[in-house]
Amino acid sequence: MSRPTDMLFGRRTWNDFITAWSTRTDGNPFTAHMNAATKYVASRTLENADAWQNSILLSGEATKTVADLKTEDGNDLTVIGSVSLVRDLHAAGLVDAYQLLIHPLTLGTGARLFEGPAPLTEFELTSSVTTTTGVIITDYTRK
Known part of the structure; x- marks a missing residue:
């Protein structure tokens, strides 16, 4: 949390985190970080990522969209949870x-x-x- 990163989620974890973090207003620095960060959500089923501020939908195959995203300038990507996504990214050499x-x-x-x-x-x-x-x-x- 001490350096700027963008977040990368699978659809299921992103949905779970919306419930846990998107409406919190406590003084927890993790809450502020989660809500301010750019959040990419890899999904083949979501139609949009409008349910949580600063979220961007990566539709299609995750390994392809994340590989493309990694070629762009920007912050590092951090994945929390999203075990299936991490397995796919690891197998593709993207971790x-x-x-x-x-x-x-x-x-x-x-x-x-x-x-x-x-x-x-x-x-x-x-x-x-x-x-x-x-x-x-x-x-x-x-x-």
Whole structure:
């Protein structure tokens, strides 16, 4: 959140985030960041992205539209959630870095980031920090 980024969502996560963030007016800096950021939503089914300010619809195949978007000048793209989208982007070689947050809890269920085959891709740990609540924030960059 300390540097300007644009957000990239799959349709389902974008819809979930609208409910959680679009109408909040609290003093949370994450709320201000989420609402001010340009939000790209990759979807083959949405007709428009008017439901949340600063949202732009990327219709068609996500790997093609995101590859095209990455060739343009602008902010880095950040994806939160959107596991299916991340899997597709990773398989297409479009992920340059991962920031993984490791929380000190177990859920017992949930979607794995990589299920099934994924291309071998090497990443280098470029930073890590442990928060006061025990969350480990790691940054990995493609080698």
